Amino acid sequence: MNEKNKKINLSQKLKKINDYWSPKVVSELNDYQFKLVKVKDDFVWHHHSKSDETFIVIKGKLFIDFKNKTEEINEGEIITVAKGINHKPFAKKEAHVLIVEPRGVKNTGNLNTDLTAQNDVWI
Amino acid sequence: MNEKNKKINLSQKLKKINDYWSPKVVSELNDYQFKLVKVKDDFVWHHHSKSDETFIVIKGKLFIDFKNKTEEINEGEIITVAKGINHKPFAKKEAHVLIVEPRGVKNTGNLNTDLTAQNDVWI
Numbered sequence: 287m288n289e290k291n292k293k294i295n296l297s298q299k300l301k302k303i304n305d306y307w308s309p310k311v312v313s314e315l316n317d318y319q320f321k322l323v324k325v326k327d328d329f330v331w332h333h334h335s336k337s338d339e340t341f342i343v344i345k346g347k348l349f350i351d352f353k354n355k356t357e358e359i360n361e362g363e364i365i366t367v368a369k370g371i372n373h374k375p376f377a378k379k380e381a382h383v384l385i386v387e388p389r390g391v392k393n394t395g396n397l398n399t400d401l402t403a404q405n406d407v408w409i
Numbered sequence: 410m411n412e413k414n415k416k417i418n419l420s421q422k423l424k425k426i427n428d429y430w431s432p433k434v435v436s437e438l439n440d441y442q443f444k445l446v447k448v449k450d451d452f453v454w455h456h457h458s459k460s461d462e463t464f465i466v467i468k469g470k471l472f473i474d475f476k477n478k479t480e481e482i483n484e485g486e487i488i489t490v491a492k493g494i495n496h497k498p499f500a501k502k503e504a505h506v507l508i509v510e511p512r513g514v515k516n517t518g519n520l521n522t523d524l525t526a527q528n529d530v531w532i
Contacts, residue, residue: 290491291488292480293483293488296485296487315441315489315509352414357416363417369439373414386441387438
């Protein structure tokens with residue numbers, strides 16, 4: 287499914303996603319992956335000990351709780367969460383997000399929970 | 410300028426860009442960079458020998474000529490050009506693109522031309 291040198295339409299890919307908080311890979315850049323995810327309600331507090339993580343909001347509004355603040359990321363905005371930093375993403379309504387991070391990063395970081403998604407699933 | 414854990418508004422950053430084909434860094438993910446660029450008219454044929462390169466179209470329409478085809482990448486679409494592959498980006502009208510690639514990658518790849526931009530310039 288990793289077809290380089292060919293455009294990928296994010297809206298079309300999003301139609302293939304039915305579950306929340308379950309990132310699906312749409313492209314690879316060297317050993318980094320672009321993953322589309324639909325989000326709604328609360329995720330879990332977690333961190334990634336070995337990597338930063340970038341969120342690009344495609345549709346809607348993503349919130350990320352940090353220890354001392356909450357960031358509201360809207361369509362056309364991006365945020366990079368530094369490695370090791372505890373954060374809890376959430377969305378009041380369904381939002382669509384493109385995540386960029388190295389291949390192999392688990393969505394729940396340091397935790398295994400019901401929200402831990404299967405990794406490296408392509409759509 | 411590399412402020413992590415804080416959202417970045419791409420439209421606001423784009424207002425700071427006046428010249429075409431001159432990518433400006435807006436965020437870093439480990440040793441990878443997100444660079445905004447305004448493009449219009451023709452770029453040069455080039456390749457990057459050591460890295461893939463991902464283009465995310467924010468506004469307008471980006472074209473990329475390959476040896477045997479032309480890809481038309483619209484708003485909401487992305488494309489990853491594989492390392493070593495010759496390509497020539499162009500845009501018939503001004504378009505806005507978010508580029509993702511490792512820190513230190515030169516915009517004209519294997520060439521030094523009038524279009525070679527200064528690297529690692531943050532906005």
